[in-house]
Amino acid sequence: MFLFSACLPGAFVYAADVSHSLRVTLVPGEGKIQVEDTITLADGFSPDGFDLHGGLEVNATGARVQRTSSTQRNGVPLAHYRLGLEAGQRTFTLNYSGRIVHPVVNLARGAGPQQASTPGLVGREGVYLGPGSFWYPRLGEDDLDFQLEVVVPPGWSVVSQGKRIAPELVTGSGPFVWSEMRPQGGIYLVAGRFHRYRRQLGDIEALAYLRGDEPELARRYLDATVRYLPLFVELLGDYPYDKFAMVENFWETGYGMPSFTLLGPTVARLPFIPFTSFPHEILHNWWGNGVFVGNGGNWSEGLTAYLADHWLKERRGAGAEHRRAALQKYAEFVSAKRDFSLDEFKGRHDEASQAVGYNKVMMFFHMLRLRLGDETFIKGLRRFYREYRFRHAAYADIRTVFESVSGLDLEDIFEQWVRRVGAPAVQLKDADIKTTSAGFQLQLDIRQAQQSAAYRLRIPMAVWLQGSERPEVRYLDLNALQQSFELVYARRPLAVQLDPWFDVFRRLLPGELPPSLGQAFGAEQVTFVIPEKARRATRAAFQQLAERWSMSAEKVRIVSDADLDALPQSGAVWLLGWENQHLSTINTLLSAQGVRVAAKIIEVKGESLARTDRHVVLAAQAMGGQKSIIILLATDDAQAISVLA
Numbered sequence: 170m171f172l173f174s175a176c177l178p179g180a181f182v183y184a185a186d187v188s189h190s191l192r193v194t195l196v197p198g199e200g201k202i203q204v205e206d207t208i209t210l211a212d213g214f215s216p217d218g219f220d221l222h223g224g225l226e227v228n229a230t231g232a233r234v235q236r237t238s239s240t241q242r243n244g245v246p247l248a249h250y251r252l253g254l255e256a257g258q259r260t261f262t263l264n265y266s267g268r269i270v271h272p273v274v275n276l277a278r279g280a281g282p283q284q285a286s287t288p289g290l291v292g293r294e295g296v297y298l299g300p301g302s303f304w305y306p307r308l309g310e311d312d313l314d315f316q317l318e319v320v321v322p323p324g325w326s327v328v329s330q331g332k333r334i335a336p337e338l339v340t341g342s343g344p345f346v347w348s349e350m351r352p353q354g355g356i357y358l359v360a361g362r363f364h365r366y367r368r369q370l371g372d373i374e375a376l377a378y379l380r381g382d383e384p385e386l387a388r389r390y391l392d393a394t395v396r397y398l399p400l401f402v403e404l405l406g407d408y409p410y411d412k413f414a415m416v417e418n419f420w421e422t423g424y425g426m427p428s429f430t431l432l433g434p435t436v437a438r439l440p441f442i443p444f445t446s447f448p449h450e451i452l453h454n455w456w457g458n459g460v461f462v463g464n465g466g467n468w469s470e471g472l473t474a475y476l477a478d479h480w481l482k483e484r485r486g487a488g489a490e491h492r493r494a495a496l497q498k499y500a501e502f503v504s505a506k507r508d509f510s511l512d513e514f515k516g517r518h519d520e521a522s523q524a525v526g527y528n529k530v531m532m533f534f535h536m537l538r539l540r541l542g543d544e545t546f547i548k549g550l551r552r553f554y555r556e557y558r559f560r561h562a563a564y565a566d567i568r569t570v571f572e573s574v575s576g577l578d579l580e581d582i583f584e585q586w587v588r589r590v591g592a593p594a595v596q597l598k599d600a601d602i603k604t605t606s607a608g609f610q611l612q613l614d615i616r617q618a619q620q621s622a623a624y625r626l627r628i629p630m631a632v633w634l635q636g637s638e639r640p641e642v643r644y645l646d647l648n649a650l651q652q653s654f655e656l657v658y659a660r661r662p663l664a665v666q667l668d669p670w671f672d673v674f675r676r677l678l679p680g681e682l683p684p685s686l687g688q689a690f691g692a693e694q695v696t697f698v699i700p701e702k703a704r705r706a707t708r709a710a711f712q713q714l715a716e717r718w719s720m721s722a723e724k725v726r727i728v729s730d731a732d733l734d735a736l737p738q739s740g741a742v743w744l745l746g747w748e749n750q751h752l753s754t755i756n757t758l759l760s761a762q763g764v765r766v767a768a769k770i771i772e773v774k775g776e777s778l779a780r781t782d783r784h785v786v787l788a789a790q791a792m793g794g795q796k797s798i799i800i801l802l803a804t805d806d807a808q809a810i811s812v813l814a
């Protein structure tokens with residue numbers, strides 16, 4: 170028998186496990202939602218129940234539904250229902266209503282960026298409902314498609330994934346209908362008193378939903394959409410959705426959903442966002458929201474960071490600087506105890522997880538590109554996107570695709586960077602020049618200083634030769650903890666540098682790192698020195714700040730300056746307050762940089778600044794054999810300290 174394929178290549182038919190047809194009424198003032206959901210199950214998908222937000226009352230038509238248990242997940246009350254259907258029955262309807270009100274809370278973890286979040290909220294300031302709130306019945310499906318019709322109060326409008334459909338297009342007001350028939354991981358429902366702005370980009374609608382009438386702000390985002398989206402189309406292939414919308418949220422976020430991004434009011438107004446985070450969120454429609462993350466590690470953040478943030482920098486000649494900063498974050502925040510492998514990364518929750526899940530993954534793709542060459546790398550990306558669009562993909566799938574486009578066995582690079590924890594620390598131990606009859610012989614001793622087995626690395630080395638401005642670049646293959654190399658040059662080598670453009674993922678050496686606050690935040694040993702002579706309110710505020718920041722470090726000591734003869738010689742030392750008796754130490758350290766801090770003034774390179782009402786944070790690396798980093802944090806305003814805490 171000979172079978173012809175039912176589908177033409179390229180006309181792939183997607184079939185999701187579940188189809189929802191939802192009619193929703195929102196009453197934001199009362200926190201209420203009312204839904205009629207007609208559910209159709211795909212052939213072969215036969216769930217025996219579903220989960221729904223526990224605050225909702227359910228009535229079923231065409232199915233037997235029984236509430237069997239209640240639990241909590243991430244702060245959301247969940248009710249589990251058993252579902253009884255007739256043999257062969259694929260469609261039934263659920264009517265449910267109730268309140269979903271989880272106020273936005275700060276999920277601060279230690280020092281560093283604050284993150285606010287809610288699993289779901291129907292409120293006067295706006296509506297945010299994602300899959301995590303279980304606002305629609307979840308049947309254990311891998312994917313779903315939906316049509317969503319929403320009634321909101323006058324003046325409100327609604328955003329979801331997919332395409333806007335009449336009657337909104339005709340009437341300009343509700344009900345609002347969104348439809349997405351390509352497989353999705355979940356359904357988002359966002360509503361608010363939006364002003365809507367639009368522009369057409371071929372078949373794609375570019376939209377901006379703002380909470381005020383700000384055409385200038387909207388223009389910045391629509392311009393950026395029209396500018397970046399076609400760049401990514403050219404690089405990777407068709408945009409997978411019908412629209413892209415920038416939506417202003419009612420708390421601070423930088424979320425990327427399929428076909429829209431939810432930006433907080435402050436974030437949205439930062440002047441650089443349309444050129445940095447915004448293209449990153451657009452690109453997530455290919456990686457993460459186009460190809461979904463499957464089992465194992467989340468590769469989508471690092472790949473998006475590489476092809477948006479890094480690529481846009483690289484186009485302006487700043488790729489090496491971007492990679493150096495990425496490696497610096499890893500060196501500062503990821504101590505051995507906080508490190509983990511790429512296939513364990515799910516999402517960021519602090520600086521350390523971001524330095525691995527974003528920065529190390531970004532460097533992994535950079536190294537993969539250098540190994541394959543640009544043409545093969547881009548061919549691989551395009552094929553990966555084409556073959557896995559609206560499907561789940563894991564690192565193993567990425568490897569399969571890149572092996573097939575390159576014809577290479579890539580097991581070593583995936584094993585070493587995806588499965589293995591840590592980073593090599595590559596040191597140029599010694600360099601010597603001998604004059605021989607063949608020319609100048611450069612002898613190098615290179616060490617891998619990490620506390621684990623040797624990495625296999627192809628590391629670029631730049632050698633500056635007498636009489637030429639540009640360095641000559643050669644590649645060294647490293648595979649042992651100690652290695653010697655001999656290279657011959659026709660002219661005298663003047664200087665040599667390993668990996669000068671930060672092309673290899675590695676732990677930067679202390680000399681490659683400027684002292685910074687990040688290093689202090691990442692330290693495992695932290696000492697806070699409280700000034701005894703300060704006013705009581707100031708002292709109390711510093712004490713509170715020290716206790717609050719202590720949560721992010723392993724070993725913490727909070728001491729009064731009077732009880733301390735000398736500053737600790739390792740870890741991070743926070744000198745708090747102008748009155749601190751150990752202020753002179755930081756003056757000694759900073760004098761080389763031309764900075765002096767005194768009772769009433771700060772001098773920077775000979776210029777005096779009056780210090781009244783000034784908040785100062787200075788970081789200095791201790792000298793000599795000491796490994797500590799010392800930070801002065803001083804202010805005259807006790808209230809400013811509480812803000813930091």
Ligand SMILES: [Zn+2]
Nearest residue numbers: 449453470473
């Ligand atoms: Zn991202």
